[in-house]
Amino acid sequence: LLALIVNTATSAGQLLAAWMIYRWRFYVPAKTRIRLVPMLRAAYPFAIAAVLAAVQSRLNIILLERAADASEIGYYAAALRFVEAGRLLPFAFFDALFPLLASLAEVPAQLERVFRQTLVALLGFGLLFGVGFAIAGDWLIALVFGTEFAPAADVLQVAAWILLPLLLKGGRTLYWYVQRREGYVNAITLLAIFIQVALALWLIPQIGAKGAALASLLTETVAFLLLWFAPYLRLRT
Structure with missing residues (x-):
């Protein structure tokens, strides 16, 4: 609890310091008033997206705590530490x-070209990451966490492949944001949460952390496919 309080206070102090520096050095009074309500209406789908993403990212740990022992959680x-590290550069x-x-929203041809080039790059990164950790997973787990965490290598060999659909989903999500389809993206994320809960409750009791x-x-993978085939579903949000 003390660590949480200190972390919150530190973050609040950093935010306050950044705001004061901005007001002192960079703030220029607006010539026209910014209407708060329209701005909040435009922002709330992204706030919902952040909440849903936070919930989904913590689901497996919560379900592991209920359905497996402490070693499986560990x-x-x-294994997830490596996946989180792999996300840093693409994110x-x-x-x-x-x-x-x-900026390319009004130029569909260029938008599609840049988007497809992006997907190719994300696909390549995800494949290299998955293959690399499939080969070096045992060695990396032993190097970073020690031999007592050897069972985590099997978990890592599965978890490393999460990055591939996750990155492709992230790229497609940005595409739909540009198309003002935030509501559809949030609906898919909400559906993904239910799917993940169902799968985790089924798989964790059988194979523990690897099941998560x-x-x-x-x-x-399902979430990415749903986002990819959105045009063919003819859904409107």
């Missing part, structure tokens, strides 16, 4: 990609 957490790329895609990783892999 193996899963150890930073997403931050730069979204403004580019948004497999549940996430299957869920992310």
Whole structure:
């Protein structure tokens, strides 16, 4: 609890310091008033998306706590550290990609070209990551966590492949954001949460942490496919 309080206070202090620096050095009064309500209406789908993503990212740990022992939780957490590290570079790329895609919204041909080039790059990164950890998973787990975490290598060999559909889903999500289809993306994410819960409740009692990783892999794959085939579903949000 003390660590949580200290972390929250530190984050609040950083936010306050950043705001003060902005007001001191960079703030320029707006010539026109910004209407708060329309801005909040435009922002709320993204707030919902953030909440849903946070819920989905914590589901497996919660379900493992209820259906498996502490060692399985440790193996899963150890394997997931590598996946989280693998996300850093592509997710930073997403931050730069979204403004580019948004600037091409009125030029469909260029938007499609850039989007497909992006998917090829994400596909290549995800494949290299999955193959690399399938080959070196045992060695990396032993190097980072020690031989007592050896069972986590099997979990990592499944979890490493989560990054492939996750990145493709992320790219497709940005595409639909540019098309103002945030509601559809949120609906798919909500559906993915239910799918992940169902799969995890089925797989975790049978194969523990590996089942949690497999549940996430299957869920992310289904979510990506639903986002990819959205034009053919003819859904409107």
